[in-house]
Amino acid sequence: MFSRLMTKEVAIGGVRIGGGNPVAIQSMANTDTRDYVRTSAQLNALAEAGCEIARVAVPDMEAARAIARIKERVSIPLVADIHFDYRLAVAAAENGADKLRINPGNIGGPERVRAVAAAARERGIPIRVGVNSGSLDRDLIEKYGGVTPEGLAESALRGVKLLEDLDFDDIVISVKASGVPFTLRAYRLLARQTDHPLHLGVTEAGTLSAGAVKSAVGIGALLEEGIGDTIRVSLTADPLEEIACAREILKALELRRFGVELTSCPTCGRTQTDLIAIANEVERRCRSVRKDIRVAVMGCAVNGPGEARAADVGIACGAGRAVIFKKGRVLRAVSAERAVDELMEEIKSL
Helix, strand or coil, rough: CCCCCCCCCEEEEEEEEEECCCCEEEEEECCCCHHHHHHHHHHHHHHHHCCCCCEEEECCCCHHHHHHHCCCCCCCEEEEEECCCCCHHHHHHHHHCCEEEECCCCCCCCCHHHHHHHHHHHCCCCCEEEEEEECCCHHHHHHHHHHHHHHHHHHHHHHHHHHHHCCCCCCCEECCCCHHHHHHHHHHHHHHHCCEEEEEECCCCCCCCHHHHHHHHHHHHHCCCCCCCCECCCCEHHHHHHHHHHHHHHCCCCCCCCEEEECCCCCCCCCCCHHHHHHHHHHHHHHCCCCCCCCECCCCCHHHHHHHHCCHHHEEECCCEEEEEEEEEEEEEEEEEHHHHHHHHHHHHH
């Protein structure tokens, strides 16, 4: 197991990040925050799916005030996403936000940043300094000859210094771009220069399939280097898909365990059954299983149990039949029609 870089601990509602705490999963509601009923329903669905921190857009004062009503209906910590108008950040804090996300470079002058820091300090909530490739300071674009990872990291650290000079240290940082190599370099530069916790993500990663791949590569590479305290997979898809992808990234790196980890073979010419359908059915039925176990779905009744002996339980399918196995040891043979049901019974018995 690789070691994680030690960062300062920050509390976001009831969730603690940094300081060696588990990497937390974030997402963002895509509802109109002013519609607090719909937004609360989506946030509760995200929490049920495994989201641990959720962000909401705050485009105006009505949205800032809606946070108070949302907080009455949800338990997940809320991050208020603010652009340009510092008064919205102050109002969001006053209405119960658990964290503020701002870009100090576009929130206004030092006095406006001071007002935001004061509101956050009074309520004991952190501020995320969020910089992305689309909002880089003009002077840094000129300094580096364009939008570069170096400019992004420097912009973030500039925002951090603004807050630190105001004696505010409860800070999280993010430096997101839509390209994976760009994002990797920006975070690596940042990780060498600060011990504030880092929120990882490849922004505007794309649709479900392509975006999941980009996010897994970018976020996964940084986590493997010990960089990162929270993650958000950004997809043009239902936000619930972001949670599923984020959990799989953390499971693949063995940083967190979330119920069933499914192993299934890719099929080959020896496969004599519709293994794709079987694997999808097992995955669907295992979503409600909260046990931290490994389940295997294999396409060869002869070699499958041995190849998946690390699994706690599994099935290996042949023509019209399958075998149930546990830790590589065959327990019994069953009909193909009963294979998934028998597997689920075995999972319940564990």
